[in-house]
Amino acid sequence: MTRQDLGNATTTMYAEGAELVIERTFDAPREQVWAVMTSPEHIPQWWGPHGTTTDVVEMDVRPGGRWRWVNLFDGGRAPFTGEYLEVVPPQRFVRTSIFDIEPFNTGPGAIETATFDEVEGGTKVTYHTRFPAQEAIDAALAQGMSKGALEQFDRLADLLTGTSRPR
Amino acid sequence: MDDDQLSATFAALADPTRRAILARLATGEATVGELAEPFNLSPPAISKHLKVLQQAGLIEQGRQAQWRPCRLRPEPLREVAIWMTQYRRFLGQSFDRLDDYLRALRTQQPGDHDTPQGEAQ
Incomplete structure (x- = not known):
């Protein structure tokens, strides 16, 4: 599968199939980075694009706990919701993420996995998002497709990340 | 979009x-028929799935031939790619802001941690 590099000097970002990985090292201790990414009082300070604010409606950071954050921007709001699946402070959390606007939320949502590693210069956060379309590839594998068929499907996966054009 | x-x-x-x-x-x-075979689905069941895929624009069905073969239309999957791009921007900018926020927290609470380090500019 084609890997597409999208990052810059400070951030490593790449897409592979329907997965997106962002790696960034923050100049702060791991406990602190964990805290600002998992405490409701910190989220409005950084989550969302520049010039927006975020309302933390619900945030229960433990397995099975729900979260609902609403990004507020000029002229609209973008609610995201999901469930924490795994919480291992200060190392890792896994959660589902759904863009909660009818009818976007009819889809299965993405799985986000954040990993926090102590490295030279601070804390490296690896944020891995697996988009639902990846399941299509998994399903194909489970069906025991031939190698040629898999290559075809890789082409399809590349379309998902815009690395190639059909026909 | x-x-x-x-x-x-x-x-x-x-x-x-x-x-x-x-x-x-x-x-x-x-x-x-070929599509229905591996799933053991009844003709009405497979038709229902194909209808959903067709309405999503993911497949198209030939009109002329009697057996009406189905083929993939990858364009809507590119729509998904666009959505992923938006999400990527959202998260990328959030991380820029997170970096700024952590810096701000550090200057607010100097010596809070055991690795005091001058800001390398």
Whole structure:
């Protein structure tokens, strides 16, 4: 599968199939980075694009706990919701993420996995998002497709990340 | 971006049988009978799945031939790619802001941690 590099000097970002990985090292201790990414009082300070604010409606950071954050921007709001699946402070959390606007939320949502590693210069956060379309590839594998068929499907996966054009 | 189209794509991808149908069609066009075979589905059941895929614009069905072969239309999957791009920007900018925020916290509470380090400019 084609890997597409999208990052810059400070951030490593790449897409592979329907997965997106962002790696960034923050100049702060791991406990602190964990805290600002998992405490409701910190989220409005950084989550969302520049010039927006975020309302933390619900945030229960433990397995099975729900979260609902609403990004507020000029002229609209973008609610995201999901469930924490795994919480291992200060190392890792896994959660589902759904863009909660009818009818976007009819889809299965993405799985986000954040990993926090102590490295030279601070804390490296690896944020891995697996988009639902990846399941299509998994399903194909489970069906025991031939190698040629898999290559075809890789082409399809590349379309998902815009690395190639059909026909 | 057409929101209805995008949600229809996601809804269509949400079902494992439909994903398997797309996987099969990624290998080339197939008749309704050929598509139904591996799943042990009744003709009405397979027709229902194909209808959802067709409405999502993910497949198209030939009109002339009697067996009406189905083929994949990858364009809506590119819509999904656009959505992923938006998400990527959202998260990328959030991380820029997170970096700024952590810096601000550090200057507010100097010596809070055991690695006091001058800001390398």
